Amino acid sequence: MKFLPGLFFFSWFVAAQALAQKPAPTRVITYRNPVIAGDFADPSVIRVGNTYYAAGTSSEWGPAYPIYSSKDLVNWEYVGPVFAELPKWTMGSYWAPELFFRNGTFYVYYTARRKSDKQSVIGVASTKDIRKGFKDHGIIIEWTKEAIDAYVVEDKGKLFITWKAYGLDKDRGIELLGAELSPDGLKLAGKEFSLIKADPAGWEAGGAEGQAIFKRGNYWYMLYSGNACCGDRCDYQVGLARAEKLQGPWTKHTGNPVLFGDNFWKCPGHGTVVVTPDRRYFYLHHAYNGTDFTFAGRQGVLSELVWDETTHWPAFRYGKTPPAQAESPTGVGPVPQQTLNFSVNYERDTLRLPWVFDASLPKPKFDIRASALEIECENPAITGNFLGHTIKNGSYTFATEFVIKDTAFHNIILYGDAHNAIGYGAGQNRVELWQVKDGKRETLQKQEIPDKYKNIRLELQSRYGRFYTFSWAVKGQKIDSLTSPLQLEAPWLPRWDRAPRVGISITGPANQKSEFKAIEMKYE
Numbered sequence: 457m458k459f460l461p462g463l464f465f466f467s468w469f470v471a472a473q474a475l476a477q478k479p480a481p482t483r484v485i486t487y488r489n490p491v492i493a494g495d496f497a498d499p500s501v502i503r504v505g506n507t508y509y510a511a512g513t514s515s516e517w518g519p520a521y522p523i524y525s526s527k528d529l530v531n532w533e534y535v536g537p538v539f540a541e542l543p544k545w546t547m548g549s550y551w552a553p554e555l556f557f558r559n560g561t562f563y564v565y566y567t568a569r570r571k572s573d574k575q576s577v578i579g580v581a582s583t584k585d586i587r588k589g590f591k592d593h594g595i596i597i598e599w600t601k602e603a604i605d606a607y608v609v610e611d612k613g614k615l616f617i618t619w620k621a622y623g624l625d626k627d628r629g630i631e632l633l634g635a636e637l638s639p640d641g642l643k644l645a646g647k648e649f650s651l652i653k654a655d656p657a658g659w660e661a662g663g664a665e666g667q668a669i670f671k672r673g674n675y676w677y678m679l680y681s682g683n684a685c686c687g688d689r690c691d692y693q694v695g696l697a698r699a700e701k702l703q704g705p706w707t708k709h710t711g712n713p714v715l716f717g718d719n720f721w722k723c724p725g726h727g728t729v730v731v732t733p734d735r736r737y738f739y740l741h742h743a744y745n746g747t748d749f750t751f752a753g754r755q756g757v758l759s760e761l762v763w764d765e766t767t768h769w770p771a772f773r774y775g776k777t778p779p780a781q782a783e784s785p786t787g788v789g790p791v792p793q794q795t796l797n798f799s800v801n802y803e804r805d806t807l808r809l810p811w812v813f814d815a816s817l818p819k820p821k822f823d824i825r826a827s828a829l830e831i832e833c834e835n836p837a838i839t840g841n842f843l844g845h846t847i848k849n850g851s852y853t854f855a856t857e858f859v860i861k862d863t864a865f866h867n868i869i870l871y872g873d874a875h876n877a878i879g880y881g882a883g884q885n886r887v888e889l890w891q892v893k894d895g896k897r898e899t900l901q902k903q904e905i906p907d908k909y910k911n912i913r914l915e916l917q918s919r920y921g922r923f924y925t926f927s928w929a930v931k932g933q934k935i936d937s938l939t940s941p942l943q944l945e946a947p948w949l950p951r952w953d954r955a956p957r958v959g960i961s962i963t964g965p966a967n968q969k970s971e972f973k974a975i976e977m978k979y980e
Contacts, residue, residue: 485784487530487758489721490745493796493848495753495955496522497685498552498605498666498726501529501740508730509586510740511538511553511564512756515954516873517844518542518815521553521566523586528786529730529738529758534810535587538564541819543579543592547571548815551953552666552726556608556641558615562586563641565596565606565617578606578619580642593642599633600625605665605726608637611702615641618651620665630654630663632680634702652697652706654682659713660695666726668739669702675768676702679739681725682713686953688750692723694741696770709769714776719746721757721778729761732785737761737770743778748850751921753955758782796848799976803827809975811843812957814874829972833864833962837874838897840964844871844957850921851980854958857913857931858882859971864964866972868914870924872949872956880926881963882912887928893948900944911973916958922947 492499496512503509508526519537526532538553549569556563563582570577578597581590597603597617601624608617615637622628631653636646654664660682667680675698683691693713699706717723727741739761742754757778761770774782800807802824813820820841821832831841845854858866860882867881875895881888888902905912911931918924924944949956962970 485787485789486781487784487790488781489743489757489778490755491530491740491758491790492524492532492756494755494846496756496846497742497754497953499728499740499742499756500552500554501728501730502555502557503730503732504557506733509535509555509562510756511555512742513552513953514550514812514815516548516815517550517812517846517954517957518819519812520546520550520568520815521564522810522846525586528784528788529732529740530784530786530788531791532756536589536810538566538581538590539592540589542815543568543594545571545594546579547574549576550815551576552605554606554608554728558610558641560584562590563608564590565608567604567606570595570598576602576604578603578617582641596643605667607667607669608641609669609671609702611671615639616702617644618667618669620663620667623663623665629656630665632664632667649703651678651704652680652708659683659693662691664695668728670729670731672737672763673768674700676700677729677770678706679714679727679729685723685725686750686754687951690723690744692717692725694725698769715741715759715772715778716776717743718777720780722746722749723754724757724759724778727757736785737763738785739772741778745850748921750951751955752847752850758785760785797978799974799978801974802829803973809845811959812846813844814842814871817874826971827973828859829960829970829975831960831962831970831972833964833968833970834966838892838895838963839869839871839874839877839879840865840867840961842869842871842877842957842959842961844869844959845977847918847921847955847958849979851919852958853915853917853976853978853980855913855915855974855976856960856972857911857974859973860910860912861964861968861971864962864968864970866912866914866970867961867963868916868926868958869961870916870946870949870956870958872951876949878924878944878946878949879961879963880914880916880928882914882928883964887912887914889926889944891946918958921955 498513501510521538523535524532546568551567553566605620618634632651638645662683694715695712696709721743724743760773865881865883867879
């Protein structure tokens, strides 16, 4: 064949032009789960205008029910709690707050344990400004031995509330019930009706709960959770049902369960469906991270639903397990994890950290005064006046600096509850590593320190939320550990429906005050 240079050049030029005019592939922006890190179980999410709000279980911690806000469902900012002061009729089990917005008012329907009889019931509170906390209106539902997991929907201008019933009744199976609410949303106005019952022979043999109900087209849809929610033996999964009328009959999906765990995210469930302005459906739910597992708690995970327009059933976009990484709802990527870190020097900073405390004990009295965080030593618990931080990732370094006192101990604490904790404190010319297990305090190791040392730094390094190494230093000098690097494991800390918190306390004689000068948290 005769070679024609001109023809070759022309062919190359045409091909090059075609490539030049072909649009570049669109870059897909992704996020990684969790979108709300740390112990944030049973998340509820709503969209008001262009802002999303989410609230979650605080269990035995106060203040009750943390609230976050977001513009993209991926990056969330802490707003504050539903209740800065715990309702006086409650005593703990602050579970499953469900947000609802109507006519300029925010409502929250929440589960709490009643102080008078220790029974779990459902309360309601409201506010015009979600950033200023809620006004409690008291109990709205008490039902035989237990009523939990409220969820509210509006149907043809009427409000309806649904809840899990008979969870502690031995004579009948678990059932999801519904009833009409009064127009103001503050009390029941109709007789209860049944939604679905847990099938004792099916995948939800352990029960049904955490329902999220929404309407699309001619159907009402429900995502609900079943089996054991919590702890290292959990087997939580998610099922799907639908009905043409809210009152039913409801038909369960033949492919249930539609979401279950894997090695990345274990025991997913109990969440809420929210719809973006461009009509994408997202399920914000909780799951345990496969690495940190119960040591970091149930974290906020985002999974997308897509629709089969032939069958009119949804399915999870990335299969039947939560995605580790997924396409962003709005094309905005996640904020780097470094933003979870914090460092506060009270000699120059005024930042007030979102401390948590043990809801079963009197709220600690603390304030920032004289360039220090002062905590009053008035709590009779052996663990002292604990102020804690919700752990976002099981691998971290937590440290504090303080001025040593002669008769009191400043402590770093890993806190399960008032009867189960590990502490590392300095005072009275010594550093001590101690534990409280089943209410009994034991000194594990101690080391004398010279009287001249007053400005002390304590440090805790955690790996996977399981292995802990403690060390101390004189401020500005090389860190000195205990006799040898000491690594502890504390699987006995309570981890059923909550994860331990890390924080600080002061222990010792009453009427003393701490002098914490700095607090630091760095995640790896």
